[in-house]
Amino acid sequence: MTREAELIRRTLEEVEGSADSATAYFYALLFVQYPQVRELFPAAMDVQRDRLFRSLLTAARMFDDGPALQAHFAALGRGHRKYGTLPTHYPAVGECLMRALERYAPRSWGPETESAWVKAYTALSQVMIDAAAEDERHAPAWWRAQVVTHEQRTPDIAVLTVRPDAPYPFRAGQYTSIETPWWPRVWRHYSFASAPRPDGLLVFHVKAVPAGWVSTALVHKARPGDVLRLGPPAGSMTLDDGGDSGLLCLGGGTGIAPIKALVEDVAKRGASRPVEVFYGARTDLDLYDLDPLLRLDRSYPWLSVRPVVAAGRGSVPSVPGELLDAVRRYGPWAAYDGYLSGPPGLIRSGVAALVGAGIPAHRIRHDALEELVNRP
């Protein structure tokens, strides 16, 4: 580890215990000194505060992996276009960030630490600025998308189809961010639930959760004709071009959405690689997308879909028990690539289970846990 990386890590370790106060102080300072920046942020700042610190920790974790760090900040820079972020905002944010760190990490702060932070901040903000400028040459900052259909599948899950106002290029397995008209500037992530379609429509599966403003609005308020905003596509839970190994796909709850998109992608490519889908739900009433998946299962000989229900089994034939136990009972899986999608707990224990089943970690794909917390 370089000396600079060490100094930065030390500051973050020190500040971690008072991360909430440090981020609150940072934003207060930013909005007092640069009031013009306030309008880029949502009215309620609770989740936003959390995101800043998480983002710093992610950066610190990647510090010794230059290419990963560059890729992460380039994606962040592109993603910031939809907020209206300008290059002139970066020095203001940097200045307030340094003052907050100085105040909440007094033991590790000093001229040497400050210059390590200034150097890292300047380099990474330049990566964001350059990536945004490059993206601006060929893609809009955000898309408008009109709700075309809204299908209530359970009391708290809806399937929405939307039509973007301009071509929206993405890959099966990716996700985007959505802003609703009811919560301006509050963006949340949702995976595409279908592969790119000839009609250009996009499909999302949304579950309303307590305190999940955007999800609750999408499930209970949104109706055909409403207009949402979409950010750019992101995520690397996609198929390898030219790969031909089997796919072991685990989808928990609405986590089945990108898995379905991947199945459609395999079908479109015409490649007959085996795809084994395990679809976990609490009860069979929660298997809101089972019928379409079973139809795909009947259409494609290379596909096998197994619903797994932990409790309250009823009319639907399913594998009883916990999702990961069910996966362990089948196999062998060592020759497969693993795809995991669902609640953060499933991703964490799922990686361990798939590694235990002989799939090397580099052949297991899932969205970053930091991104998953931005879903409700």
Ligand SMILES: NC(=O)C1=CN([C@@H]2O[C@H](COP(=O)(O)OP(=O)(O)OC[C@H]3O[C@@H](n4cnc5c(N)ncnc54)[C@H](O)[C@@H]3O)[C@@H](O)[C@H]2O)C=CC1
């Ligand atoms: N790309 C992705 O990773 C996506 C993630 N999601 C996330 O998926 C979640 C879906 O929520 P719900 O439908 O309420 O799911 P849920 O909480 O009802 O869980 C669904 C199933 O996942 C499995 N599961 C859950 N936690 C587990 C754990 N700790 N260990 C092992 N298995 C576990 C169980 O089979 C459970 O029945 C949300 O958090 C959403 O943000 C949704 C779409 C895409």
